[in-house]
Amino acid sequence: MLAVIQAIEKLKQERQAVILAHNYQQDAVQDIADFTGDSLALSRYAASTTARVVVLAGVRFMAESASILAPDKTILLPDSQAGCPLAASIDVAGLRQAKARYPDAAVVCYVNTPADVKAESDICCTSSNAVAVVRSLPQQRILFVPDRNLASFVAxxxxxxxxxxxxxxxxxxRVTLDELEQARAAHPEAEVLVHPECRPEVTAAADFVGSTTAIIKYARESRAREFLIGTEMGILHRLLLDSPEKKFYLLSPGLVCPNMKLTSLEKIARCLREMQPEVKVPETIRQRAYGALERMLAI
Structure with a gap:
């Protein structure tokens, strides 16, 4: 392990690279990263860094977002198979059909989508700003893609x-209301913090609903000493680093994303050595997708 870490550090200097890791990544990947955060924070960091190469330890749509906002940089995704089932649930053809059915609706596109879907949308949003984005629009009908649970939360x-x-x-x-109630009975002093991608009945029963960044911030600032966490297990590493004196329990054993666990230190070293796999959004798509992201950032 030490030899791999040393190799990564050496390659980073040679390639003028930074490593950005999502909050759901393996502990060791988060530890070696120059920056950890949610998907939008990673893209913003990619755009602002002076590094020439960005290793995106996450999934494909995140690497695409980094490419959209930082077209002058080389974006590397350590595992080319690291996709996102949510992002894969929508494509341009399906979105165009939906737009034809609802011609008066504005298309609000969750950041967890492919680049070409972003390019077909009016504006992007994240889990933390989705409500503000929707409220900012003059249209009274909103086609919200692709997450139905986040859409329900916004509504x-x-x-x-x-x-x-x-x-x-x-x-x-996978998280159910029964699991939440059982966990709450087992830890009656704990506050329940969940992600808005959870089912509506789960978010309605929680003490706090927010993005990974918001959950980390809430736990750090709360006077509570125990928390039940309703999002991917990788966040526990950051929570414990930020608040080592507090206790955190995973709301469900099913809160493990196999795609987020594909990235390893060995794959990071290999991608820096070979400068592959690279993610590059075509310019015709990038410009339109950038517009949707830019409109969100303006809000």
């Missing part, structure tokens, strides 16, 4: 009509 906080795409995160969808 609770706006008077606009939300038309959801029937996609979802397999990992977050």
């Amino acid at each position: 609770r906080f706006t008077s606009q009509e939300i038309i959801p795409w029937e996609g979802g995160c397999i990992t977050h969808y």
Whole structure:
């Protein structure tokens, strides 16, 4: 392990590279990263860094977002098979059909989507700003893609009509209300913090609903000493680093994303050595997708 870490550090200097890791990555990957965060934070960091090469320890749509915002940099995804079932639940052809059915609706596209879907949308959003993005739009009908649970969560906080795409995160969808109630009975002093990709009945029963960054911040600032966490297990590493005096319990044993666990230190070393696999969004798609992201950032 030490030899691999040393090799990565040497290759980083040679390639003028930085390593960005999502909060759901393996502990060792998070530890070696120059920056950890949620998907949008990783893209913003990629755009702002002076490094020439960005190793994106996450899944494909995140690497694509980095390519959209930082077209002048080489974006490497350590495992080319690291995809996202939620992002794969929508394609351009399907979105165009939906737009034809609802011509008066604005298309709000969750950042967890392929680049060409972003290019076909009016504006992007993240789990932390989805409500603000929808409220900012003048249209009264919103075609919200692709996560139906996030769409349901947004609908609770706006008077606009939300038309959801029937996609979802397999990992977050595994959490049930029964599991939440059982966990709460086992840890009655714990606050329940969940991601808005969870089922509506789970988010309705939680004490706090937010993105990974928001969950980490809430846990750090809360006076509570125990927390039940309803998002992918990789976040526990960061939670414990930030708040070592507090206790964290995973809400469900099913909260493991196999795609997020594909990245390893060995794969990071190999991609830096070979400068592959590279993710590069075609310029015609990138420009339109950038517009959707830029409109979100303006809000």
